[in-house]
Amino acid sequence: MTEGGRGMNTDPVLVEVVRGGFVESRHRGAVAVVNARGQVVLSVGDAARLVYPRSATKPVQALQLIESGAADALGLSPADLSLAQASHGGEPVHVQRVQAWLDRLGLGTENLICGAHWPTTEAAARALVRDGGAPSRAHNNCSGKHCGFLTTARHLGEPLAGYGDRDHPVQRRWRDALAELGDHPLDAAPEGIDGCGIPVIAMPLQALALAFARIADPSREAAARQAAMRRLTDAVWQAPHLIAGQGRLCSALAGRAPGRVLAKVGAEGVYAAALPALGLGVALKVEDGAVRAAETALVAVLARLGALDAADLEALAPWSRRGVTTWAGAEVGTIRPADALI
Amino acid sequence: MTEGGRGMNTDPVLVEVVRGGFVESRHRGAVAVVNARGQVVLSVGDAARLVYPRSATKPVQALQLIESGAADALGLSPADLSLAQASHGGEPVHVQRVQAWLDRLGLGTENLICGAHWPTTEAAARALVRDGGAPSRAHNNCSGKHCGFLTTARHLGEPLAGYGDRDHPVQRRWRDALAELGDHPLDAAPEGIDGCGIPVIAMPLQALALAFARIADPSREAAARQAAMRRLTDAVWQAPHLIAGQGRLCSALAGRAPGRVLAKVGAEGVYAAALPALGLGVALKVEDGAVRAAETALVAVLARLGALDAADLEALAPWSRRGVTTWAGAEVGTIRPADALI
Numbered sequence: 001m002t003e004g005g006r007g008m009n010t011d012p013v014l015v016e017v018v019r020g021g022f023v024e025s026r027h028r029g030a031v032a033v034v035n036a037r038g039q040v041v042l043s044v045g046d047a048a049r050l051v052y053p054r055s056a057t058k059p060v061q062a063l064q065l066i067e068s069g070a071a072d073a074l075g076l077s078p079a080d081l082s083l084a085q086a087s088h089g090g091e092p093v094h095v096q097r098v099q100a101w102l103d104r105l106g107l108g109t110e111n112l113i114c115g116a117h118w119p120t121t122e123a124a125a126r127a128l129v130r131d132g133g134a135p136s137r138a139h140n141n142c143s144g145k146h147c148g149f150l151t152t153a154r155h156l157g158e159p160l161a162g163y164g165d166r167d168h169p170v171q172r173r174w175r176d177a178l179a180e181l182g183d184h185p186l187d188a189a190p191e192g193i194d195g196c197g198i199p200v201i202a203m204p205l206q207a208l209a210l211a212f213a214r215i216a217d218p219s220r221e222a223a224a225r226q227a228a229m230r231r232l233t234d235a236v237w238q239a240p241h242l243i244a245g246q247g248r249l250c251s252a253l254a255g256r257a258p259g260r261v262l263a264k265v266g267a268e269g270v271y272a273a274a275l276p277a278l279g280l281g282v283a284l285k286v287e288d289g290a291v292r293a294a295e296t297a298l299v300a301v302l303a304r305l306g307a308l309d310a311a312d313l314e315a316l317a318p319w320s321r322r323g324v325t326t327w328a329g330a331e332v333g334t335i336r337p338a339d340a341l342i
Numbered sequence: 343m344t345e346g347g348r349g350m351n352t353d354p355v356l357v358e359v360v361r362g363g364f365v366e367s368r369h370r371g372a373v374a375v376v377n378a379r380g381q382v383v384l385s386v387g388d389a390a391r392l393v394y395p396r397s398a399t400k401p402v403q404a405l406q407l408i409e410s411g412a413a414d415a416l417g418l419s420p421a422d423l424s425l426a427q428a429s430h431g432g433e434p435v436h437v438q439r440v441q442a443w444l445d446r447l448g449l450g451t452e453n454l455i456c457g458a459h460w461p462t463t464e465a466a467a468r469a470l471v472r473d474g475g476a477p478s479r480a481h482n483n484c485s486g487k488h489c490g491f492l493t494t495a496r497h498l499g500e501p502l503a504g505y506g507d508r509d510h511p512v513q514r515r516w517r518d519a520l521a522e523l524g525d526h527p528l529d530a531a532p533e534g535i536d537g538c539g540i541p542v543i544a545m546p547l548q549a550l551a552l553a554f555a556r557i558a559d560p561s562r563e564a565a566a567r568q569a570a571m572r573r574l575t576d577a578v579w580q581a582p583h584l585i586a587g588q589g590r591l592c593s594a595l596a597g598r599a600p601g602r603v604l605a606k607v608g609a610e611g612v613y614a615a616a617l618p619a620l621g622l623g624v625a626l627k628v629e630d631g632a633v634r635a636a637e638t639a640l641v642a643v644l645a646r647l648g649a650l651d652a653a654d655l656e657a658l659a660p661w662s663r664r665g666v667t668t669w670a671g672a673e674v675g676t677i678r679p680a681d682a683l684i
Contacts, residue, residue: 010352017610017631019394019534019535019542020532020533020534020535020542021532021533021534022392022394022532022533022534022544024393024394024534024610024631025610025611025629025630025631026629026630027630028370028629028630050364051366052361052364052366113670114669114670115668115669115670115671116669117669126471129468129471129472130471130472130474132472140669190362190363190364191362191363191364192361192362192363192364192366192674192675193361193362193668193672193674194668195668195669196668196669197668197669197670197672200361200362202364268359268366268367269367286630287367287368287370287630288367288368288369288370288628288629288630288632288635289359289366289367289632290630290631290632293630326457326535326536326537326538326539327456327457327458327459327482327537327538327539328455328456328457328539329457330535330539332534332535333534
């Protein structure tokens with residue numbers, strides 16, 4: 001069994017959950033902030049720690065959709081391209097766009113391997129229940145990414161069946177892009193299977209940050225990649241709701257700071273972000289996998305780097321000043337960045 | 343700000359989340375196992391760490407219901423007494439019993455201060471949505487406990503209004519019982535407000551374990567307390583579904599091991615258990631507050647102590663051999679106890 005990163009280093013507390021006069025829970029983790037030349041400009045904890053990036057790789061997984069010409073051939077819009085990078089909430093706006101996309105391909109949800117789950121946006125889940133419906137694979141938070149895989153495979157004449165297999169070209173292609181952008185070989189890296197059925201691969205946190213730094217500042221990339229990167233980030237800023245949804249930090253950041261912050265969550269406490277104005281990439285992993293901590297930590301890091309100003313933080317209050325409340329609505333505590341982050 | 347326990351000791355990893363060939367996430371924490379004389383027979387991490395017991399105090403909070411005579415005066419059944427100690431799933435069987443209890447008191451859900459939330463049992467939440475309903479305070483996972491408070495206050499002629507206030511007798515009474523059973527003064531302990539609006543108070547993990555050891559082996563307690571403890575634990579074993587619900591470890595343990603294991607979950611990664619056959623109490627806290635880790639850790643500790651045998655563990659497979667699965671249902675990993683627990 002491969003241990004995460006370089007042995008058993010203990011990462012510092014990134015986020016504290018405070019109730020009344022007491023820190024009730026703590027979340028540890030590591031943060032890497034890197035520029036496009038691979039220099040670590042800030043690290044907290046073990047920046048070399050191996051992590052599965054999970055859905056934080058989606059912007060890299062979508063590159064092939066542009067670079068292959070598949071996006072243009074199918075006439076994909078910015079909203080489609082945002083959805084291709086999404087961990088979406090399964091809201092009607094997400095699901096209908098996935099279904100329309102599959103229609104254009106002459107395919108159906110049965111071609112998606114991602115499995116079905118209830119919408120993660122609670123209001124959407126309740127509406128589906130009220131309508132007597134059940135979730136389809138289009139409701140899966142990764143369904144847009146899977147449409148992207150199918151679109152690329154179809155465009156390049158690759159088999160659609162088995163598109164999620166480790167050695168299918170659409171999987172090899174993003175793994176190669178990730179290794180290149182992270183400047184880190186992935187041939188011998190620990191691997192597993194993601195919740196949506198495609199491979200996941202472990203890489204150092206700082207390599208993930210480097211990949212996002214190069215998305216933030218693609219000036220050294222080949223012209224085609226540069227264009228693909230800019231088109232994908234612009235798509236998220238033009239259609240921020242498509243990358244996540246209602247009440248979600250990825251959408252809130254893209255909506256608040258278009259051109260400045262492109263952030264992507266990954267399961268099990270991962271967040272990555274590209275900061276074009278600063279030419280920096282950020283990656284963080286909460287040791288225990290908690291979303292609440294990854295969100296709080298990301299906002300704190302962006303504030304510390306100056307990527308978010310006071311007005312931004314005010315607009316992002318659900319994440320920047322996160323309360324612990326009773327069921328009756330009284331605020332009785334806070335979830336806050338710990339000393340290591342501020 | 344009071345730090346948890348004796349400074350910044352780092353607790354060991356209790357639980358690992360494995361995906362493919364890689365430990366993806368880790369949960370740290372502490373465990374204390376104590377006998378009824380207060381001797382620590384097993385500890386992992388810092389057993390003296392201060393924790394909010396949260397809902398793990400419910401068996402202690404319910405003592406006054408018996409000791410005051412209120413339970414007998416109202417003719418409460420074992421099912422009611424299990425519900426009085428519950429963090430229930432808001433299933434019809436829980437909610438209807440709470441409503442019937444309030445009816446007997448001549449009160450309504452407006453007398454509960456616990457706030458409303460959707461049932462935590464997913465099927466119950468969906469059924470409520472399908473019926474066009476909305477959650478009431480009776481659906482709150484703590485509503486049975488609140489019925490207990492109201493019943494005791496009414497029986498003793500104490501005001502019903504303000505029954506959740508720090509200095510109301512029903513709150514002082516359980517705090518006093520907890521200090522006594524844990525053999526630890528709570529007068530100067532850090533305090534806060536729980537999700538259901540009543541006070542929470544911090545105590546050393548091993549003091550919480552001692553309280554449960556004395557529930558496991560009440561032979562040294564005064565006769566009235568001994569009887570109250572036995573009646574409350576018997577109630578849970580007679581009505582295991584009432585203390586939690588469908589798919590919940592507290593109910594599964596009480597149903598599988600009546601007379602042997604009485605376990606009670608608390609929010610933010612707490613679990614406590616009384617083991618009568620061994621005369622032991624167990625308390626654990628997962629540093630980051632994760633339920634999945636608290637459940638996995640508890641089952642591992644109970645197995646290590648011999649409180650659960652191989653057949654029990656098989657019957658408790660959803661917790662003792664917990665898989666990480668894709669949305670399509672493939673098992674691609676595991677959530678398992680770490681070396682510190684086995």
